[in-house]
Amino acid sequence: MVNVGILGATGMVGQRFIELLANHPDFEVTALTASTRSAGKRYEDAVTWNLESKIPESIKDITVVETDPQQVKDVEIVFSALPSENAAVAEPKFAKAGMKVASNASAMRMEPDVPLVVPEVNPEHLDLIEIQQKKRGWDGFIVTNPNCSTIALVMTLKPLYDQFNIKRVYVSTMQAVSGAGYNGVPSMAIVDNLVPFIGEEEEKMETETLHLLGDFDGESVTDANFGVSTSCHRVAVLDGHTEAVFIEMQNDFEVDDVKQSFSDFKGLPQKLNLHSAPKNPVVIREEENRPQPRMDRMEGNGMAVSVGRIRKDDVFDKGLKYILVGHNTIRGAAGASILNAELINEIM
Amino acid sequence: MVNVGILGATGMVGQRFIELLANHPDFEVTALTASTRSAGKRYEDAVTWNLESKIPESIKDITVVETDPQQVKDVEIVFSALPSENAAVAEPKFAKAGMKVASNASAMRMEPDVPLVVPEVNPEHLDLIEIQQKKRGWDGFIVTNPNCSTIALVMTLKPLYDQFNIKRVYVSTMQAVSGAGYNGVPSMAIVDNLVPFIGEEEEKMETETLHLLGDFDGESVTDANFGVSTSCHRVAVLDGHTEAVFIEMQNDFEVDDVKQSFSDFKGLPQKLNLHSAPKNPVVIREEENRPQPRMDRMEGNGMAVSVGRIRKDDVFDKGLKYILVGHNTIRGAAGASILNAELINEIM
Amino acid sequence: MVNVGILGATGMVGQRFIELLANHPDFEVTALTASTRSAGKRYEDAVTWNLESKIPESIKDITVVETDPQQVKDVEIVFSALPSENAAVAEPKFAKAGMKVASNASAMRMEPDVPLVVPEVNPEHLDLIEIQQKKRGWDGFIVTNPNCSTIALVMTLKPLYDQFNIKRVYVSTMQAVSGAGYNGVPSMAIVDNLVPFIGEEEEKMETETLHLLGDFDGESVTDANFGVSTSCHRVAVLDGHTEAVFIEMQNDFEVDDVKQSFSDFKGLPQKLNLHSAPKNPVVIREEENRPQPRMDRMEGNGMAVSVGRIRKDDVFDKGLKYILVGHNTIRGAAGASILNAELINEIM
Amino acid sequence: MVNVGILGATGMVGQRFIELLANHPDFEVTALTASTRSAGKRYEDAVTWNLESKIPESIKDITVVETDPQQVKDVEIVFSALPSENAAVAEPKFAKAGMKVASNASAMRMEPDVPLVVPEVNPEHLDLIEIQQKKRGWDGFIVTNPNCSTIALVMTLKPLYDQFNIKRVYVSTMQAVSGAGYNGVPSMAIVDNLVPFIGEEEEKMETETLHLLGDFDGESVTDANFGVSTSCHRVAVLDGHTEAVFIEMQNDFEVDDVKQSFSDFKGLPQKLNLHSAPKNPVVIREEENRPQPRMDRMEGNGMAVSVGRIRKDDVFDKGLKYILVGHNTIRGAAGASILNAELINEIM
Structure with a gap:
């Protein structure tokens, strides 16, 4: 020990x-x-x-x-x-x-x-x-x-980045109140309401994501070279961040390819069978109204990210949309x- | 009468x-x-x-x-x-x-x-x-x-479309439960939770927006020619839809131009001084954490749309981001x- | 099996x-x-x-x-x-x-x-x-x-009834929405609100409690002979009924006696070590703001009742007040x- | 002015x-x-x-x-x-x-x-x-x-005290978060939860009520001579305290007498037609599930108390039960x- x-x-x-x-x-x-x-x-x-x-x-x-x-x-x-x-x-x-x-x-x-x-x-x-x-x-x-919202996002971007290359990413978050600490969000701010701002969150998501997907050449990390734009919002959920993701890919893809890519995705923790590693880092939900934070945040003991509503987006040339949910104080912290x-x- | x-x-x-x-x-x-x-x-x-x-x-x-x-x-x-x-x-x-x-x-x-x-x-x-x-x-x-979420969106797009021309629009909504009718959303679905799906809502937003901004040549309407992609979600708010909007413009702009465009925006109802017309259809909030649905939904007796967090987005070439709130059963219905x-x- | x-x-x-x-x-x-x-x-x-x-x-x-x-x-x-x-x-x-x-x-x-x-x-x-x-x-x-709210109540009344005899009981409940079934309580009814009425609930609590504590003489059950008066209310909690209990005892008691009575309480399921039996049917919380439904409903895998704020009530001659929380769809159903x-x- | x-x-x-x-x-x-x-x-x-x-x-x-x-x-x-x-x-x-x-x-x-x-x-x-x-x-x-919860209570007790005399009162409250100030109740404490404790609230209600109904003999106030016992709880409501009231009267009464007493009740502010005085200090709701805080807190511009579910209680000899709602930061502050x-x- x-x-x-x-x-x-x-x-x-x-x-x-x-x-x-x-x-x-x-x-x-x-x-x-x-x-x-x-x-x-x-x-x-x-x-x-x-x-x-x-x-x-x-x-x-x-x-x-x-x-x-x-x-x-x-x-x-x-x-x-x-x-x-x-x-x-x-x-x-x-x-x-x-x-x-x-x-x-x-x-x-x-x-x-x-x-x-x-x-x-x-x-x-x-x-x-x-x-x-x-x-x-x-x-x-x-x-x-x-950061909590970066982790959930980057776990879903990694297999897509490797397989299809990414041109740009738009993300709109709906984040749980626990992310602000126990006293962070007064109930007066969140009952029958939401707060469309979280200090420094958008900046963290935008820089950390590219750093995580960056190349390490033995000396230093060169950030990945695509754009990430975010809008971060606090909603009346205790635990579990939800993110609506819009991606423009570099390469062609079909929705089934994306699902396969998510399903196949395993990392070193899975290979080494680490104690806290979820069996599947990214879990696909096929129901039309999932993932939902209360229902899916504990997937993989809170260490997996749930993804659903995987669909094409016709506004970008090679566009993809999906929803993800990750536990912000477990997987995200x-x-x-x-x-x-x-x-x-x-x-x- | x-x-x-x-x-x-x-x-x-x-x-x-x-x-x-x-x-x-x-x-x-x-x-x-x-x-x-x-x-x-x-x-x-x-x-x-x-x-x-x-x-x-x-x-x-x-x-x-x-x-x-x-x-x-x-x-x-x-x-x-x-x-x-x-x-x-x-x-x-x-x-x-x-x-x-x-x-x-x-x-x-x-x-x-x-x-x-x-x-x-x-x-x-x-x-x-x-x-x-x-x-x-x-x-x-x-x-x-x-549709309720289309109205609020299109009221903010109209002045931008006229002044800067729009190339594409990404929108992620956080919609109030009243939009589904009194019995539409069970409390079991929304307490400590959100539902990232609203039936047919994305389709309506995507088609209606372009139709509203379309040209009428005296015979028929030709839809506006840009892309709108949406992701719609239900959150624990009684009234007032919130939308995170990402726009790629055709023309160059500064954030102050956008604010001026919103402030100057008046339509026929304002000119005719119609009874239910809000004095300003689009109201700008300068606080970093507004608009919020509970605080801002009644702006203009529920007939105005509140906009805030107006900022540049560097991922699109000429990108703009903002948050809007509109009352879904008043202005939106x-x-x-x-x-x-x-x-x-x-x-x- | x-x-x-x-x-x-x-x-x-x-x-x-x-x-x-x-x-x-x-x-x-x-x-x-x-x-x-x-x-x-x-x-x-x-x-x-x-x-x-x-x-x-x-x-x-x-x-x-x-x-x-x-x-x-x-x-x-x-x-x-x-x-x-x-x-x-x-x-x-x-x-x-x-x-x-x-x-x-x-x-x-x-x-x-x-x-x-x-x-x-x-x-x-x-x-x-x-x-x-x-x-x-x-x-x-x-x-x-x-009924779910009766079970939690009667589990706390049983040891008190046996040891101090009960003259009358007043109970005001704050009940979870799951008690009404998945579609039972619309979110419009419960966000920023509560509903001070649950059909037939008060009647069930008042009759069932006395029947459960009644004497069985080998032929039939004679209901216990004291008064139970209830007021039942629905609040924005998913699972876990909370009850504020006021009791007038027949016999003298000290608060410590009551605590001892709760702690000592074991029934046949505990003696027989039944699979679903909680080790302690009634668990005492000493914090001034507990029990709370979200925090305490899973006590004993959802099969125990948590009790707190045990204190004297000076308005009744031999008065006692406490708060209880029990899981309504596990222990209560x-x-x-x-x-x-x-x-x-x-x-x- | x-x-x-x-x-x-x-x-x-x-x-x-x-x-x-x-x-x-x-x-x-x-x-x-x-x-x-x-x-x-x-x-x-x-x-x-x-x-x-x-x-x-x-x-x-x-x-x-x-x-x-x-x-x-x-x-x-x-x-x-x-x-x-x-x-x-x-x-x-x-x-x-x-x-x-x-x-x-x-x-x-x-x-x-x-x-x-x-x-x-x-x-x-x-x-x-x-x-x-x-x-x-x-x-x-x-x-x-x-105190906010005392005011709403005592406005309903006053006509009953004058007409039927009161022997004792039990009250269980469900209080709005605004009562604790903007930062008083963290959202982590109240989403999918309630807090069955409010510091010093029970003491205030129990002493202030008797003082308000006390006799002033030209020199000093002698508190009213009956018992008030309370249990105070915080729930996920923004504004509007709800109270479940159980009263034992000294004199006989019928439910209709009580309703008449509430309806007839006018005080000096009504007689003097003071600017902020509600027309009726106590308003009766006949629906089986009212009053509710979100629906009824603004009654009389937030200055009236709404009362409903007025019914007999058979456990007390001359027992009465009802529910009240009053706006805690308007009428209550x-x-x-x-x-x-x-x-x-x-x-x-």
């Missing part, structure tokens, strides 16, 4: 890390950090637990410490659920102290020597780790996963970091 | 007709039709009133009759809130009997001799009426308004038919 | 039966009935599956038959999820044909020779079966469980019938 | 004050206070306006000042929408400075010399003002209105203070 820690363990994503790591075959949670206010308390006393599942018994009595590598002993991997501004400061300290940081924060994602990875999509970018360690003189390292760590643990 | 009737007066759109026509300066509701089951009852006894406003006193005691022109006496205009399949049968009978039918139903919209009109957008299509009457030998006639009737009443 | 059938297998409660009986150690679903429209189809084709879990593989290909004992072969127990009016006709036929009917329908609940049973509360009422069979000349029999069947299977 | 100010003008209740005072025939808003952070800004720049209506033009340019009587010039009445802890400090200063303070805050409500008034219920308590001024040496004074001020302005 590898000892792991969770940075920012009392927040919403921190809680998901704890839930998903309970009974993990390879990782054992032995350290939890949070703000100064929580440090020194038993985890059960420090947290306002907001998940339907219960706090695992083995976690309740762990004493929360400050987010400081000195306080986190005998840990090989730390998962970071820190707010971005804290992550920018803390994560390098943990890497310098020799720990492997699997981060869900956006702070370091676009650093040229920090791998931004979805294991099914671009595991080869992990080779940046060596460059990162050399350049920064770290014993540990930082690896990041993208905690589960993404865990799968990154599982892959690293297996191959490095 | 012109006597008017409402066909299908007990349903959701029928109720909106009654609400909007209360205290109308030119129209007086004197006839109400509904199904056989309701015929013979006082309106108050026949209806399950679902609006927050109350049934107008003058309406309560009107005896509901069957949807049959023989039963509807001394009425000049009938507003049709009939289901499409009933409208296909009933509306021609009323037109034949000499009545002016202002219909919200989809049945006759795409008939080549039936004007599909949004008064701010294509009032000149009303000249089809003469052709219709001649061809069909009717003393009355049928005029229709488009009952109010649309009433404005059509007001225009006809004024100019014919 | 005992072969079992489900009557009314395509509805909401029918689906819960299928979900809960998947992988059951003693029961194997071999027959499914539904309306004539569905008969002859594969179950997967006949049903609109509305649960987040998937249709068990072993069920998909079962051919649905009409609700007629002639069509249901080699089955020992049938679970009834029929609408009440159908149940009144069909259930006696199945009992007559020799099958054991575990019914969730209300039709036969208050028949004097039909046991209305919650296994933790009044298992001794099952002795009515012999009387029923003798009186009606049936080889099989009917056993029923109460399908799970209730299954536990009845497990008990019967064990002891008869 | 009387110049008035609003203390705490940028919060949710502050915004309601501004909305309700727009176009008031007697009061003109000339001063607005808020926290130090907002002081010095134009109101439109200081506020995040969250109401569907727009900021009145006359208000936008008012410069917000700190909540300090020195900063509030030439104002006769101030309305207080301050948080309770701030109100405790600030309100006495304004009264001392000679202003009439009509407060919605709870801080001073239970002070023996501060009138807690609902104009239809206990206008005679306003005579405490003279005692308050004498005792405290103030030129101005403070008058308060009760801003409108309550305004009606108090209108009454004072008229009679003092």
